Amino acid sequence: MARVSYVRADELESEYEDLVVSSLQPGKAVNVYSAVATNPPVLKGLRQFLGSLWSHSGLSDRQRELVILTAAHEIGVGYEWHQHVNIARNADITDAEIAALARDDREPFAEDEKAIIAYARAVVRGRVTDSLHDAVVEYVGEEATVGAATVAAGYLGLGRVIDALDVDLEDGDDFVGWDPR
Structure with missing residues (x-):
């Protein structure tokens, strides 16, 4: 059970109502946003931040x-992992690849993706080396490397909020599992 109340859209001032609803699942309020909505201005800033990482x-x-997914698994936040498995599937990541991420098995991935995965793990662990950073820059350039670092760190932060507030999966959802096959 969450450590804070989940706030419904109809309990918020109009400028915040839409912020508890998933942008990927129109009309569906998600518990992480409903929990953070206990502090609406923080929710607004969080959604803007995550939106910029996304876009x-x-x-x-x-x-x-x-x-x-690498960040979520690295810190063991099942809620975040669960939310992103279907998103990953829509981004052409197979269940076998998702399961490989959970085992830290990089064999199924192309070399650029192996470097990105290693980089994301290193960001979460606070252990990025010059050679690892340079390898990612070589594959995706500096701008996307900054993006990868920020996405990994941003979702690390979100995962810590989820953990601190003990956010539950949405009613009716069963955890997809670390190996969704």
Whole structure:
């Protein structure tokens, strides 16, 4: 059970109502946003921040989801992992690849993706080396490398909020599992 109340859209001032609803699942309020809505201005800033990571990281959808799933698994936040498995599937990441991420098995991935995954893990662990950074820059350029670092760190932060507030999966959802096959 969450450590804070989930705030419904109809309990918020009009400028915040839409912020508890998933942008990917129109009409569906998600618990992480409903929990953070206990502080509406923080929710607004969080959604703006995450939206900028989503839209302007310089990564492809597939690369972005590899980074997010890597961060979620690295810190063991099932809620975040669960939310992004279907998004990853829509970004052409197979269930076998998702399961490989959970095992830290990079074999199924292309060399650029292996570097991005290693980089995301290093960002989450606080252990980025010059050679790892340079390898990612070589594959995706500086702008997207900054995007990868920021996405990994941003979802690390979101995962810590989810953990601190003990956010539950939405009613009716069963955890997809670390291996969704």
